[in-house]
Amino acid sequence: MSQPLPAGSLAGKTALVTGSSRGVGADTARYLAAAGANVVINFRNKAPRAEKLARELQEQHGVGTLVVGADLTDADQLASMMATAKDAFGGLDLLVLNASGGMEQNMGEDYAMRLNRDAQVGALDAALPILGAGSRVVFVTSHQAHFIRTTPTMPEYEPVALSKRAGEDALRARIPELAEKGVEFVVVSADMIEGTITATLLNRLNPGAIDARREEAGTLLNVAEFAAEIAQAAIDPIPADNERICGDVSSFTPID
Numbered sequence: 001m002s003q004p005l006p007a008g009s010l011a012g013k014t015a016l017v018t019g020s021s022r023g024v025g026a027d028t029a030r031y032l033a034a035a036g037a038n039v040v041i042n043f044r045n046k047a048p049r050a051e052k053l054a055r056e057l058q059e060q061h062g063v064g065t066l067v068v069g070a071d072l073t074d075a076d077q078l079a080s081m082m083a084t085a086k087d088a089f090g091g092l093d094l095l096v097l098n099a100s101g102g103m104e105q106n107m108g109e110d111y112a113m114r115l116n117r118d119a120q121v122g123a124l125d126a127a128l129p130i131l132g133a134g135s136r137v138v139f140v141t142s143h144q145a146h147f148i149r150t151t152p153t154m155p156e157y158e159p160v161a162l163s164k165r166a167g168e169d170a171l172r173a174r175i176p177e178l179a180e181k182g183v184e185f186v187v188v189s190a191d192m193i194e195g196t197i198t199a200t201l202l203n204r205l206n207p208g209a210i211d212a213r214r215e216e217a218g219t220l221l222n223v224a225e226f227a228a229e230i231a232q233a234a235i236d237p238i239p240a241d242n243e244r245i246c247g248d249v250s251s252f253t254p255i256d
Contacts, residue, residue: 003034003035004031004232005031005032005034005035005231005232005234005235006035007034008035008036009035009036009235010032010037010093010094010234010235011035011036011037012036013036013037013038013094014037014038014040014064014085014089014090014091014093014094015029015032015037015038015039015040015094015095015234016039016040016042016081016085016092016095016096016127017029017032017039017040017041017096017098018042018072018096018097018098018099018123019044019100020039020042020043020050020053020096020098021041021042021043021047021049021050021053022046022049023195023196023223024098024193024196024223024226024227024230025096025098025099025227026041026049026053026227027223027227027228028098028227028230028231029041029053029057030053030057031228031230031231032094032096032231032234033057033061034060034061035231035235036061036063037093037094038064038065038066038089039054039057039064039065040066040068040081040085040088040089040092041054041065041066041067041068042068042069042070042072042081042099043067043068043069043070044069044071044072044099045069047069050067050069051067054066054067064089066084066088066089068080068081068084068085072099072115072119072120072122072123073111073118073119073122075126078119078122078123078126079126082126082127082130086130091132092127092130092131092135093131093132093135093136094135094136094137094234095123095124095127095131095135095136095137095138096138096140096230096234097120097123097137097138097139097140097171098140099119100115100116100140100141100160101115101116101160112159112160112162113163113166115163116160116163116164116166116167117163117164117166117167117170120139120167120170120171121170121171121174124137124171124174128181131183132182133181134182135182135183135184136183136184136234136238137171137178137183137184137185137186138185138186138187138188138230138233138234139167139168139171139185139186139187139188140188140189140230141164141165141167141168141187141188141189142161142164142191142192142193142198143189143190143191143245143247143249143252144157144191145160145161145162145163145164145165145168145189146164146165146168146187146189146245147252147253147254147255148161148162148164148165149165149255150252150253150254151251151252151253154202154206154209156202156205156209157198157202160198168187171187172185172187172242175242184238185242186233186238186239186242186243186244187242187243188229188230188243188244188246189244189245189246190221190226190229190245190246190247191213191217191220191221191246191247191248192210192214192217193221193222193223194210194214194220194221194222195222195223196223216251217247217251218248219248220247221246221247226246229244229246232244
């Protein structure tokens with residue numbers, strides 16, 4: 001993996017990446033650690049993988065790591081995770097809201113909204129007391145969710161897209177409050193990502209869906225490429241519209 005961030009650009013900083021035991025979250029943690037950040041690795045049920053990643057970051061980059069299991073839909077677990085992060089590092093400089101889902105089976109009809117909207121707001125609320133002036137919150141989403149109001153998506157993904165857009169809207173509503181505390185906020189959005197669990201599930205439910213999307217878009221980012229965009233969003237100036245849109249969006253209708 002090539003490193004998108006300048007060496008030492010996050011030295012002395014601490015980042016918490018939700019859902020970072022694997023996939024996009026894990027690669028984001030790798031990039032942040034390579035830039036010098038201490039990293040809090042959050043997982044729900046992949047402890048061995050999270051602990052292996054922590055050892056990798058320590059050995060390769062000499063940064064501090066903390067592995068914390070927490071279900072983001074559980075307010076008590078969220079509060080405990082933030083308290084543990086504060087005890088370990090004194091606070092947070094970067095909160096990357098990467099964890100999402102909603103296509104899992106047997107989690108209840110409202111699970112997508114509880115995870116992609118309510119838990120995102122809950123994570124922000126839990127982190128706010130330990131986010132100081134100059135810190136940043138990064139919300140990770142997809143074009144299918146970001147543009148869902150103006151561009152329909154595949155039916156199998158629509159409940160997730162609607163819930164992720166609801167989460168984005170709820171977080172955007174907090175921008176004035178965050179600004180008063182000196183906390184910056186940015187949305188990072190990309191098309192379907194090659195090699196993710198979501199893409200695999202969609203292809204299973206709708207065979208050929210990802211191939212069709214790739215053909216329409218011309219190209220799709222892979223996991224490492226999207227993680228690099230997220231990591232870059234941690235240090236780049238915040239755009240005026242608080243969003244970093246990755247890749248071609250010519251097949252999506254802009255939101256007014």
